Amino acid sequence: EPEVTQTPSHQVTQMGQEVILRCVPISNHLYFYWYRQILGQKVEFLVSFYNNEISEKSEIFDDQFSVERPDGSNFTLKIRSTKLEDSAMYFCASRFFNQPQHFGDGTRLSIL
Amino acid sequence: AQSVTQPDIHITVSEGASLELRCNYSYGATPYLFWYVQSPGQGLQLLLKYFSGDTLVQGIKGFEAEFKRSQSSFNLRKPSVHWSDAAEYFCAVERQNFVFGPGTRLSVLP
Numbered sequence: 001e002p003e004v005t006q007t008p009s010h011q012v013t014q015m016g017q018e019v020i021l022r023c024v025p026i027s028n029h030l031y032f033y034w035y036r037q038i039l040g041q042k043v044e045f046l047v048s049f050y051n052n053e054i055s056e057k058s059e060i061f062d063d064q065f066s067v068e069r070p071d072g073s074n075f076t077l078k079i080r081s082t083k084l085e086d087s088a089m090y091f092c093a094s095r096f097f098n099q100p101q102h103f104g105d106g107t108r109l110s111i112l
Numbered sequence: 113a114q115s116v117t118q119p120d121i122h123i124t125v126s127e128g129a130s131l132e133l134r135c136n137y138s139y140g141a142t143p144y145l146f147w148y149v150q151s152p153g154q155g156l157q158l159l160l161k162y163f164s165g166d167t168l169v170q171g172i173k174g175f176e177a178e179f180k181r182s183q184s185s186f187n188l189r190k191p192s193v194h195w196s197d198a199a200e201y202f203c204a205v206e207r208q209n210f211v212f213g214p215g216t217r218l219s220v221l222p
Contacts, residue, residue, distance in 0.1 A: 033209075033210065035210070035212075041214075042202070042212050042213065042214045042215055043156070043202060043204075043212040044212070045209050045210055045211065045212075048209055056209050058209075091155065091156060093210075098163070100144075100146060100158055100161050101206075101210060102158075103148075103155050103156040103157075103158075104155055105154060105155035106154075106155050108153075
């Protein structure tokens with residue numbers, strides 16, 4: 001069964017540095033998402049992406065965040081200048097029209 | 113405000129016992145409803161979903177959930193819990209975007 005894959009599984013970055021989290025959605029999916037889960041807390045919606053543009057974003061998704069689908073297969077989340085509070089598990093998801101979202105296994109981001 | 117609540121933060125059951133995890137939502141109309149399971153350090157696995165139709169839905173690993181419109185609930189059940197079911201369980205709803213509940217941690221006693 002096709003899967004959403006995320007790399008790396010764990011990313012350690014110094015505060016203030018830029019970080020790019022990568023996702024490869026399922027190939028025929030059209031809608032793409034990023035979510036965040038701070039340790040011990042619930043999963044929070046960050047952003048949705050369709051037809052090469054952001055369709056919705058939460059208040060968490062401020063100017064430090066950006067998303068891109070650079071080559072038709074990858075879907076990336078960039079955090080421009082990381083803060084300690086950006087430490088979390090980041091999940092990518094994708095779906096095809098009205099089907100449920102498929103989630104990747106997540107990238108654990110640790111900010112030092 | 114639109115929200116998803118899971119009243120039980122942590123539930124402990126004995127292996128072989130039955131299980132019910134509660135989920136309530138507050139939306140103007142019935143959203144799509146989901147249950148996900150997350151093992152420690154792992155991703156989110158879809159257990160089951162409700163879009164429309166039969167209000168009792170069957171999922172993987174022997175789980176089922178019942179949608180009750182009058183109670184705005186979508187409770188997850190399993191008749192006999194296995195030790196491998198110990199994990200975090202998230203109820204989620206989708207209208208324009210996905211909203212997860214806070215989760216219920218399930219512990220299973222041998």
